[in-house]
Amino acid sequence: DAGVIQSPRHEVTEMGQEVTLRCKPISGHNSLFWYRQTMMRGLELLIYFNNNVPIDDSGMPEDRFSAKMPNASFSTLKIQPSEPRDSAVYFCASSLPTSGSREEQYFGPGTRLTVT
Amino acid sequence: AQKVTQAQTEISVVEKEDVTLDCVYETRDTTYYLFWYKQPPSGELVFLIRRNSFDEQNEISGRYSWNFQKSTSSFNFTITASQVVDSAVYFCALSATVSGGYNKLIFGAGTRLAVHP
Numbered sequence: 001d002a003g004v005i006q007s008p009r010h011e012v013t014e015m016g017q018e019v020t021l022r023c024k025p026i027s028g029h030n031s032l033f034w035y036r037q038t039m040m041r042g043l044e045l046l047i048y049f050n051n052n053v054p055i056d057d058s059g060m061p062e063d064r065f066s067a068k069m070p071n072a073s074f075s076t077l078k079i080q081p082s083e084p085r086d087s088a089v090y091f092c093a094s095s096l097p098t099s100g101s102r103e104e105q106y107f108g109p110g111t112r113l114t115v116t
Numbered sequence: 117a118q119k120v121t122q123a124q125t126e127i128s129v130v131e132k133e134d135v136t137l138d139c140v141y142e143t144r145d146t147t148y149y150l151f152w153y154k155q156p157p158s159g160e161l162v163f164l165i166r167r168n169s170f171d172e173q174n175e176i177s178g179r180y181s182w183n184f185q186k187s188t189s190s191f192n193f194t195i196t197a198s199q200v201v202d203s204a205v206y207f208c209a210l211s212a213t214v215s216g217g218y219n220k221l222i223f224g225a226g227t228r229l230a231v232h233p
Contacts (some may be wrong), residue, residue, distance in 0.1 A: 033221075043207065043223040056220065091161065104151060105221060107161035 002026070004108035006092050012114045018080040021111045024073055025094030033105060034067055034077050035091040043091075049075065061086075082115045089113070117142050118212035122224035129198055130232050137193045137227045139208030145169075149211035150184065150191045151221070156204040167191065198231045205229070 005024040013019055025032050034046040047057040052069045060067070064083070069075040079086055089112050093105040119142040129135045141150065152164040165175060167184050175182045179196045195202050205226045211219045 042225050045220060048220070089159065093161075104163045104166045106163060107153075109160045112159075 004092055004094055004106055006090075006108035006111050008111060009109060010112045010114075012116065013082055014116055015083055016081040017115075018078065019082045019086075019113060019115075021077040021090050021092075021113070023075045023077070023092030023108060025075070025092070026106055027073070029094035029096055029106070030072055031095045031103075031105075032069060032075050033093040033095075034075070035093065035107075037089045037091060037110070038087075046077070046090075079113075082113075084115045087113055087115050118144070118210065118222055120208050120210050120222055120224035122206075122208055122227050124227045125225070126228045126230070128230045128232065131199060132197050133231075134194060134196050135198050135229065135231075137195075137206050137208075137229065139191045139193065139224060141189050141191065141208070141210045143189075143210060143212050145213050148213075149219075151209040151211070152182065152191075152193050153207045153209065153223075154204045155207065155226070161207070164193075195229075198229075200231050200233055203229060203231045 004026055007022045011019060030051050032049040035043050036046055037043050044059055046059045047067045048055045049069045065079055067077045089110045091107050091110045093107045095103040095105045121140045124138055127135055148169045150167045154162045154164055165182055172184050172186060181194045183192045205228045207226045208224045210222045212222050213219055
């Protein structure tokens with residue numbers, strides 16, 4: 001079975017540009033998570049979807065960040081406009097449909113974003 | 117507070133040595149879950165184990181073993197006869213109830229393990 005798929009794997013963009021990161025969760029998983037990893041702050045949960053509905057977006061840094069999950073097999077994380085401090089690795093993870101994070105989460109390979 | 121502490125920032129060992137990675141957690145939940153993940157140099161996060169708070173039996177999987185002790189709020193991870201391929205950052209995580217009544221994975225800062233030939 002395919003794991004969590006993320007694209008692109010690497011993204012280099014200039015400050016002020018819009019960036020869209022994409023994620024396809026594991027089939028049958030209906031919890032989806034977006035994380036950001038930096039040296040300074042470690043792994044941070046940005047947003048959590050359950051059955052395509054955003055449950056907790058308290059980790060989204062500011063209004064420049066938005067996430068959608070239009071269906072069970074696709075999610076996007078958008079940054080508009082991007083800033084150099086958004087440079088990080090962004091992970092998408094999915095898990096089986098139990099209560100939130102009780103089940104193990106399976107992570108995608110990550111998107112390394114560099115904003116110059 | 118809901119918190120995971122991995123006090124060891126970096127560990128360096130020589131191949132074939134045994135090494136233990138420490139994890140201490142704090143939670144107000146009576147039911148909770150603990151996890152270990154591995155992040156090799158390639159960057160992906162690999163799930164290793166999940167343990168629920170009612171199961172204090174130690175677990176062994178090949179060269180890996182986990183020791184869960186509720187009395188000390190610890191969930192330590194031991195690699196026996198370490199190999200160079202074990203070099204990675206290892207994260208301990210706690211599934212904790214947050215405001216709103218749902219669960220969230222709280223990660224420790226990670227321990228970077230370097231195994232030298």
